[in-house]
Amino acid sequence: MSQTFYLTPITLTKANPTFGLRWFTPVTEVDLCGHATLAAAHFLFAYGFVKTDTIEFSTKSGILTAKRVPEAHAPNSQDDWPTGYSIELDFPVLKVAETNFADVPAVSKSLNGASVVEMIETSKSDLFVRISSGTNMDIQEGIFCSILLEKNDGILLPSGEAVVECQPQFDQIKNFPGRGIIITGPAPQGSGFDFYSRFFCPKFRINEDPVCGSAHCALAPYWRKKLAKCDFVALAASPRGGVVKVHLDEENQRVFLRGKAVAVMEGSLLV
Structure with a gap:
């Protein structure tokens, strides 16, 4: 859990x-x-x-x-x-802006030595880092990686398939100053989704969060600039993934997340 x-x-x-x-x-x-x-x-x-x-x-x-x-x-x-x-x-909303963050080696090492070429960050010091190919993933156009100093880290991969196939180095992620890493990439055409994402947080004993809703507070404004739209259907592409419907209210700086839930277990806890 x-x-x-x-x-x-x-x-x-x-x-x-x-x-x-x-x-x-x-x-x-x-x-x-x-x-x-x-x-x-x-x-x-x-x-x-x-x-x-x-x-x-x-x-x-x-x-x-x-x-x-x-x-x-x-x-x-x-x-x-x-x-x-x-x-x-x-x-x-969690805003995204330019950054002067320079701790490149930790990011590169966690991604098998990929070369970092560009980084931006959120208002919570969440860095989106662009890195060139060089990992064992088949990457041609580069990766975006984000490192959250106060909250989360995040990564933009070139495709949704790369998000699904990514194998994070949890022992290395634990050494980052933030909570963990978000990875994201554009969904394949015809999939019915706009983008994929995953969230890794081994420092908090969560190797992978099945569906990280709060990550979309940064993902929504980011993909707004990339896709020129405010309504998204996103896939949390973990093994226990889920669908998140997202609306960005730019005027009021709010993110609306829509989904469903079902009870699968009931019990009593004596305190």
């Missing part, structure tokens, strides 16, 4: 009920987690703890909202999800 959430009710009387929400990996607390927020909202909606279609969460990243969005299915739909709705999360 990559992350676990903890809920505390704050107020249930106003139009949008509010809960305190915190997220923990096996070793530490984090400031933001997409899939655990999705799970928290699903739990409250599916088990009848809230009667409204919108929930507010008070978190270390500010007030976040989760909205229940009904979905209509055609009579012959193959969608086997037990719920007839998606959940839309409202998260803050």
